[in-house]
Amino acid sequence: MRETSGTSGASIELEHLTKRYPGAPEPAVDSVSMGIKAGETVVFVGPSGCGKSTTLKMINRLTEPTGGRIRINGEDVTDIDPVKLRRKVGYAIQSAGLFPHMTVAQNIALVPRMIGWGKGRIGDRVEELLDLVGLDPGEFHDCYPRQLSGGQQQRVGVARALAADPPVLLMDEPFGAVDPITRDHLQDELIRLQRELHKTIVFVTHDFDEAIKLGDRIAVLRERSHIAQFDTPEAILTNPADDFVSGFVGAGAALKRLNLTRVRDVKIADCPTVTFEDPPRTILARLRGSGTNEILLLDGRGRPYRWFSRADMTRVKGAPARAGTPVSGSVAGDATLRDALEAVLTDPAGRVAVTGRHGEYTGVVDMETLMNSVRELLEADRLGAVEHPPALEEIRADRQEGADGGGRKA
Ligand code: ADP
Numbered sequence: 001m002r003e004t005s006g007t008s009g010a011s012i013e014l015e016h017l018t019k020r021y022p023g024a025p026e027p028a029v030d031s032v033s034m035g036i037k038a039g040e041t042v043v044f045v046g047p048s049g050c051g052k053s054t055t056l057k058m059i060n061r062l063t064e065p066t067g068g069r070i071r072i073n074g075e076d077v078t079d080i081d082p083v084k085l086r087r088k089v090g091y092a093i094q095s096a097g098l099f100p101h102m103t104v105a106q107n108i109a110l111v112p113r114m115i116g117w118g119k120g121r122i123g124d125r126v127e128e129l130l131d132l133v134g135l136d137p138g139e140f141h142d143c144y145p146r147q148l149s150g151g152q153q154q155r156v157g158v159a160r161a162l163a164a165d166p167p168v169l170l171m172d173e174p175f176g177a178v179d180p181i182t183r184d185h186l187q188d189e190l191i192r193l194q195r196e197l198h199k200t201i202v203f204v205t206h207d208f209d210e211a212i213k214l215g216d217r218i219a220v221l222r223e224r225s226h227i228a229q230f231d232t233p234e235a236i237l238t239n240p241a242d243d244f245v246s247g248f249v250g251a252g253a254a255l256k257r258l259n260l261t262r263v264r265d266v267k268i269a270d271c272p273t274v275t276f277e278d279p280p281r282t283i284l285a286r287l288r289g290s291g292t293n294e295i296l297l298l299d300g301r302g303r304p305y306r307w308f309s310r311a312d313m314t315r316v317k318g319a320p321a322r323a324g325t326p327v328s329g330s331v332a333g334d335a336t337l338r339d340a341l342e343a344v345l346t347d348p349a350g351r352v353a354v355t356g357r358h359g360e361y362t363g364v365v366d367m368e369t370l371m372n373s374v375r376e377l378l379e380a381d382r383l384g385a386v387e388h389p390p391a392l393e394e395i396r397a398d399r400q401e402g403a404d405g406g407g408r409k410a
Helices: 052-059 082-088 104-108 110-114 119-132 150-161 180-197 208-214 233-238 243-249 253-260 280-290 310-315 337-346 367-384 392-400
Strands: 012-019 029-036 041-045 067-072 089-093 168-172 200-205 217-221 227-231 273-275 294-298 304-309 330-332 351-355 361-366
Touching: 012 052, 029 052, 029 067, 029 227, 041 052, 041 208, 052 168, 052 200, 082 089, 082 110, 089 150, 104 110, 104 119, 104 150, 110 119, 119 150, 150 168, 150 180, 180 208, 200 208, 208 233, 208 253, 217 233, 217 243, 227 233, 227 243, 233 243, 233 253, 233 367, 253 337, 253 367, 273 280, 280 294, 280 304, 280 310, 294 361, 304 310, 330 337, 337 351, 337 361, 337 367, 361 367
Parallel strands: 041 200, 041 217, 089 168, 168 200, 273 294, 330 351
Antiparallel strands: 012 029, 012 067, 217 227, 294 304, 351 361
């Protein structure tokens, strides 16, 4: 993974933040108070029109609040010069919002130019950012937005939001306009980026699954941005505060929970192994002595190669490498339990090898280990669910201690 020596996140406090649009009978956002910790990803989720975007846009004062205060790392930014605020707060929106008459590089350079960076520094930064968001600088630097796919435009949008290395990144339905597969990739990329950058991210979506995937905490908002629940995805899935939140969580909370956990974080089974170079008698002895129905043959690099079962014992003579069943699929330790479940359900024998970074064998998952893991997770959620979000005072105390970020779940 690349090392980046950038600014990491800042805490955000909203105090009775309110927006009344002229002529509207009700405020669009009515006295929202919440504390967001440095380095965490908080997702606002709620029905269309409930005030998510308005709340978000007040944080960088694209929309001016009509009441309340905003503090970033303790500094009251409610009345500071908005240009100064742009250094602290990056902003990415749906459809990337790139300027069509500017090249990719010019789009990314907007904020650094606005705040007076020199040419050389801007040039270096643009290269660095393109690389960071997975676009080859040589190929994309001089392109115009119309020459890029939706997903590529969105990456440029994120690069532009990060250009001046702000501690806070606001994202307003950034992946709302791309197809589901690209969207999934962009979400994975954002998780990767955040693991490197530790920004404070506030992300707006109406898609609860997206909120679960990305959020360290989720604020479920109802009309006028009233907070229905503000908690970890685990707590919201297992202990929704009321019917409104349950309605948003939707069916299948236990299944959604599977998306929150990686294979490497649960107990997996170990299957006896041999290498395909081992002589047949070693293989047979191993299987007989193992007490299991099958063992796994590994290739020269320790990667799963063939499953070898008791039924294969008669066929082993002389050529163990050709006996048994080829390993058709495996899951990486980074895969979610949902991916693992999918793999186990589609495997003819209902078990799948787990592999490490270089494809090497690290264990096996089957239905039983998965079910045990999920039961344990749900039980732990029930016991440990935090009923109430931390109060603003706790967030302030956190900041005083110089908290540099809760770090996201891996
Ligand atoms: P969401 O992001 O949750 O869909 P918004 O924050 O966009 O909700 O809108 C909240 C409410 O404020 C809606 O009733 C919307 O019509 C109103 N609204 C949003 N922007 C403006 C505006 N510029 N002028 C007047 N009303 C607005």
